[in-house]
Amino acid sequence: MITRIDLRGRVLSRRELLEELPRAEVDVEHAAEAVAPIIAGVRARGAAELRDLAERFDGVRPRHLRVPAEAVAAALDRLDPLVRAALEETIVRVRRVHAAQRPQDFAVEVAPGATVRQRWLPVRRVGLYVPGGLAVYPSSVVMNVVAAQEAGVGSLVVTSPPQKDEGGLPDPVVVATCALLGVDEVYAVGGAQAVAMLAYGAAGSQEEDGATLCEPVDVVTGPGNVYVAAAKRLVRGVVGIDAEAGPTEIAILADGTADATHVAADLVSQAEHDPLAASVLVTTSVELAGAVEAKLAARVEATRHRERVTTALAGSQSAIVLVDDLEAGLEVVNAYGAEHLEIQTEGASALADRVTSAGAIFVGPWSPVSLGDYMAGSNHVLPTGGCAHFASGLGVHSFVRAVQVVEYDADALRAVADRIVALADAEGLPAHGEAVQARF
Incomplete structure (x- = not known):
């Protein structure tokens, strides 16, 4: 149902690693x-x-x-x-988090x-x-x-x-x-x-x-x-x-302490979005990989959107990736840059602090992606397709612009006038300098 990719014992460059990892193809x-x-x-x-x-x-x-x-x-x-109550609670939690995102104005006195x-x-x-x-x-x-x-x-x-x-x-x-x-x-x-x-x-x-x-x-x-x-x-x-959103993604970094039932359920939860949805498990444990495969078979058979989920899990965008250790696993998930990244390992919080590319990170067995989809307070509109390497999820910052306000008095401009003229002349734009000199 789901492909295995074995990276154990291999030393790969970032380019080679990206070529090995699954990804939905969207034209x-x-x-x-x-x-x-x-x-x-x-x-x-x-x-x-x-x-x-x-x-x-x-x-x-x-x-x-x-x-x-x-x-x-x-x-x-x-x-x-019941739906209204759930939505109202979601609104309260999301508003609380996003109120804390508001950027602050500032003023800097560069010189007197x-x-x-x-x-x-x-x-x-x-x-x-x-x-x-x-x-x-x-x-x-x-x-x-x-x-x-x-x-x-x-x-x-x-x-x-x-x-x-x-x-x-x-x-x-x-x-x-x-x-x-x-x-x-x-x-x-x-x-x-x-x-x-x-x-x-x-x-x-x-x-x-x-x-x-x-x-x-x-x-x-x-x-x-x-x-x-x-x-x-x-x-x-x-x-x-905000972004050119692609199919949804979940990556799970797990070791042998993870619960296979949790992992399988979370992979299926994202696969039910879309036949192109990506479900990726990165693990150090062959035993966990086998257990997850067995749990997936039973869970997929029972799920409401069985056909859609089966297509997503069997697609080239989904896989179980075997790695030597958690250091290698961390390198894989940072290269992948998932929309949603779950960490189900020993020391999950410390590992989360070392993740450099993910839309949102869900730490430990009690923080599934489904929580973030609805009730965590975080935003679920997140970068996909590896865009987490350079983009953020939706937030207050998506709807504001920074405008700089410059205010110099005569003495402050006079103090740097000769230097402005020197730079303007060096760039071949003498009128820039003359605009300053005209004031004196």
Whole structure:
């Protein structure tokens, strides 16, 4: 069901190691070719194109692209009380963590009369995409909206695919979660066309939507399939994006002390997201590897999304990787740079402090990735495909900009004027120096 890769007794360079490790293959370039006409169509035709695309891709032609206020309120009224309580607790925990992320302004007196201040400013308006294909993600609404709210963003819009069974409205739990968070601008638009609407805005039909359906945003965030990722790539530069999110990943670094039942359950939990989801176990223990394989066979047979999970675990993106020791295991997981990394070993906390590449790290047997997906307080929108080597997960920082404020008085500028002129002349830009000299 799942491949074994044996790295024991081998000394590999980083390049060789990366070639050995499993990874999902996602062709964003090819998807971008299909997405470009969609984006052009939304820019040109607005609401009419969005309805045509919904009919084509979602099997329903929404009457209301913007979800009516009464439908938002009704979705909250219909929400299962247990689900509501869980969402409310998630919101509290995620808000508590993200409030602590707010960066602080500072001021530095470089010299007498010379001050540089830095201010952190939220972007004006944010568009948050919530998928609605193989699964629905009210938890992603929480992760995106709370981070933006704690950053101080004044205008938030959520968009999610229309559902045929809901009369062309998004999933009701997604809509209800928006209501819980105080977001009243919600759209029944999915896929690449949603990204285009957010980036460029969309004109509405006068009789159904009013003159303007959706105003452009400054940042687009949220996970999605390869077409959503391609659309985000194409609009990057027009708007900011969080990342080109790929299929989800879990890597587990485990030794012989790990519980095979826990490990197998956690591998399956990520595999149920998508047939391209990656489930990787890195272990020093052949015995654990065998036990996990046996547990996987039984667990997969019993799971609800058996076909999807089987495809993911058997794919080239998933594997059990055998290593000589935990030092070698640490080198492997740092090279892999997983979206989610669990450490189930002796001394797990100390090992976690030595991880240099992971979207989020889950330490010990009682911190499964599922906890982070919902209730830990951390954000579950995380870098995939090795992007953890250079990128962070979603947070307050995703929605703020640093603006430096420079204030010198006459004496402070005079003190460095000759040096500015010298550097300007050295760069062949004498007018720069003359702009300083003109003041004296």
